[in-house]
Amino acid sequence: MPERLGPARERPLVARLAIIGFGLIGSSIARAVKRLNLAGAIIAVDHDEAVLERVRELALAEETTIDPAAGVREADLIILCIPVGAYGAVAQAMRNGLKEGAIVSDVGSVKSSVITQVQPHLPSGVHFVPAHPVAGTEHSGPDAGFATLFHNRWCILTPPEGTQEGAVATVKAFWAAMGANVEIMTAQHHDLVLAITSHVPHLIAYNIVGTAADLETVTQSEVIKFSAGGFRDFTRIAASDPTMWRDVFLHNKEAVLEMLGRFNEDLASLQRAIRWGDGETLFNLFTRTRAIRRGIISVGQETPEPDFGRRREE
Amino acid sequence: MPERLGPARERPLVARLAIIGFGLIGSSIARAVKRLNLAGAIIAVDHDEAVLERVRELALAEETTIDPAAGVREADLIILCIPVGAYGAVAQAMRNGLKEGAIVSDVGSVKSSVITQVQPHLPSGVHFVPAHPVAGTEHSGPDAGFATLFHNRWCILTPPEGTQEGAVATVKAFWAAMGANVEIMTAQHHDLVLAITSHVPHLIAYNIVGTAADLETVTQSEVIKFSAGGFRDFTRIAASDPTMWRDVFLHNKEAVLEMLGRFNEDLASLQRAIRWGDGETLFNLFTRTRAIRRGIISVGQETPEPDFGRRREE
Numbered sequence: 001m002p003e004r005l006g007p008a009r010e011r012p013l014v015a016r017l018a019i020i021g022f023g024l025i026g027s028s029i030a031r032a033v034k035r036l037n038l039a040g041a042i043i044a045v046d047h048d049e050a051v052l053e054r055v056r057e058l059a060l061a062e063e064t065t066i067d068p069a070a071g072v073r074e075a076d077l078i079i080l081c082i083p084v085g086a087y088g089a090v091a092q093a094m095r096n097g098l099k100e101g102a103i104v105s106d107v108g109s110v111k112s113s114v115i116t117q118v119q120p121h122l123p124s125g126v127h128f129v130p131a132h133p134v135a136g137t138e139h140s141g142p143d144a145g146f147a148t149l150f151h152n153r154w155c156i157l158t159p160p161e162g163t164q165e166g167a168v169a170t171v172k173a174f175w176a177a178m179g180a181n182v183e184i185m186t187a188q189h190h191d192l193v194l195a196i197t198s199h200v201p202h203l204i205a206y207n208i209v210g211t212a213a214d215l216e217t218v219t220q221s222e223v224i225k226f227s228a229g230g231f232r233d234f235t236r237i238a239a240s241d242p243t244m245w246r247d248v249f250l251h252n253k254e255a256v257l258e259m260l261g262r263f264n265e266d267l268a269s270l271q272r273a274i275r276w277g278d279g280e281t282l283f284n285l286f287t288r289t290r291a292i293r294r295g296i297i298s299v300g301q302e303t304p305e306p307d308f309g310r311r312r313e314e
Numbered sequence: 315m316p317e318r319l320g321p322a323r324e325r326p327l328v329a330r331l332a333i334i335g336f337g338l339i340g341s342s343i344a345r346a347v348k349r350l351n352l353a354g355a356i357i358a359v360d361h362d363e364a365v366l367e368r369v370r371e372l373a374l375a376e377e378t379t380i381d382p383a384a385g386v387r388e389a390d391l392i393i394l395c396i397p398v399g400a401y402g403a404v405a406q407a408m409r410n411g412l413k414e415g416a417i418v419s420d421v422g423s424v425k426s427s428v429i430t431q432v433q434p435h436l437p438s439g440v441h442f443v444p445a446h447p448v449a450g451t452e453h454s455g456p457d458a459g460f461a462t463l464f465h466n467r468w469c470i471l472t473p474p475e476g477t478q479e480g481a482v483a484t485v486k487a488f489w490a491a492m493g494a495n496v497e498i499m500t501a502q503h504h505d506l507v508l509a510i511t512s513h514v515p516h517l518i519a520y521n522i523v524g525t526a527a528d529l530e531t532v533t534q535s536e537v538i539k540f541s542a543g544g545f546r547d548f549t550r551i552a553a554s555d556p557t558m559w560r561d562v563f564l565h566n567k568e569a570v571l572e573m574l575g576r577f578n579e580d581l582a583s584l585q586r587a588i589r590w591g592d593g594e595t596l597f598n599l600f601t602r603t604r605a606i607r608r609g610i611i612s613v614g615q616e617t618p619e620p621d622f623g624r625r626r627e628e
Contacts, residue, residue, distance in 0.1 A: 137620035204518055211576050213606055242597050249587075283556050285521075
């Protein structure tokens with residue numbers, strides 16, 4: 001079912017929105033905000049002048065600047081859409097521009113580290129509502145974004161204890177307007193959940209693509225030609241942005257290592273089953289896993305079409 | 315680009331084609347054969363009477379039988395489309411029906427074991443040309459098949475030394491007619507190549523879905539809701555047919571354990587990089603893996619659309 005956004009609002013939700021970092025996510029937010037009239041003005045901030053030039057060509061913002069402090073001045077809502085390793089430096093760079101009552105949010109894939117990095121830099125009277133829209137593609141940059149990216153996806157908010165309720169409500173309304181389902185949990189729990197649903201899957205995808213590339217007994221050309229047996233699915237995830245993902249692993253170390261430890265234990269048990277010809281263990285697992293996919297399809301987080309709906313013609 | 319098959323042949327390639335096993339692959343062959351007029355008649359053989367009933371309803375074959383020996387009688391080409399663990403028993407069951415000059419082929423995902431299982435049962439004068447079309451979806455059964463499944467995919471033939479050239483040429487022409495690119499290699503090399511491009515990817519997909527299902531700290535409902543972060547891609551592969559895949563692992567044990575050993579070594583090294591905060595190792599791998607996907611897209615084995623072209627609307 002194609003995904004649709006609702007009608008545009010008559011009045012914007014916030015007057016001035018600063019988006020810091022204009023890659024896939026930042027540019028998707030800008031597109032959705034324009035389509036839905038969620039902000040009076042968008043201020044684009046990026047450290048790369050070429051990206052800002054592209055933002056102007058695509059008319060994704062009313063103003064553009066390379067300077068975070070200038071960009072956030074008078075902004076009501078500021079959303080960091082940058083690799084999580086850069087948060088501390090950017091928070092420091094923008095702090096003097098933040099106005100009283102401004103809300104700072106983000107889209108980072110890890111949340112405990114983000115809070116630790118940003119909070120010390122925020123003046124009192126500025127609200128911090130960390131957010132993570134669980135959505136994306138393997139493409140990067142301002143041209144890769146699209147307005148429906150967050151539609152029917154989940155956006156997790158992890159406001160630290162004591163965060164002003166009004167600020168949380170604004171960020172919640174902002175994501176709901178873009179079609180996302182909003183859930184609130186602690187940063188610590190978020191990091192554990194995402195370690196298994198996103199971070200470890202990315203790690204093992206990157207890993208097997210690397211393993212395949214390094215073999216001597218099978219050529220790279222063979223790996224590429226015969227990839228339709230399953231391997232090519234992994235290469236999509238392993239084509240995700242390297243800087244973003246390096247930072248995710250460095251900033252969610254404990255939860256990733258914990259989940260990876262369980263993955264390894266389970267894999268060792270499958271390896272043993274193969275070595276000893278224990279077909280029952282294999283069959284039982286392979287039957288059980290089908291139910292999880294059915295669950296994902298039934299809640300609308302996946303297409304029921306075979307092969308992800310990759311095109312074919314009868 | 316939607317995939318198209320060529321025009322139907324004026325005269326069939328073989329007079330009588332017996333397809334043993336009418337799941338996704340067997341029924342896809344039948345559909346392509348009918349569309350392209352590759353056989354004078356199709357005889358459907360399956361151990362499940364309900365499947366044969368469905369084959370008759372779908373008009374996928376001229377004759378149906380539960381008896382392999384009866385099914386292969388007078389057949390010029392016989393294709394086994396059954397789990398590789400069943401080959402020995404079925405080869406034995408059909409041997410008395412095979413006519414002089416018949417060609418036996420198959421579609422199994424492992425090849426050394428298949429040769430070991432089948433060859434002792436074949437009378438002299440019957441040719442054996444093992445084949446493996448590297449194509450499929452996560453769906454199973456006679457309704458899941460479609461005529462273009464093999465179009466622009468590779469089909470690997472692994473004829474044992476001394477196989478009659480004419481028989482190899484017939485099987486090659488048969489797959490080429492269905493739109494496949496045909497490559498010939500040894501069974502041993504095939505099993506190594508597929509271990510890395512298909513078998514180990516399936517194993518780790520099944521494994522991570524199992525790991526996620528068994529956690530106590532993250533609920534199954536959370537795994538399902540937040541699966542769009544990467545996990546859901548793995549569940550597609552982990553929804554593949556359990557019997558087929560159990561047999562693949564039991565019958566390609568050595569190559570799978572060899573490739574799994576390398577995967578584990580590489581993963582241990584990534585794990586260490588995360589623990590010690592070695593961002594450079596992570597970044598270098600994550601950059602290298604993008605090139606492999608570009609290669610797969612450039613040879614037409616994958617869609618260039620983001621997110622596998624899962625539907626969205628701007």
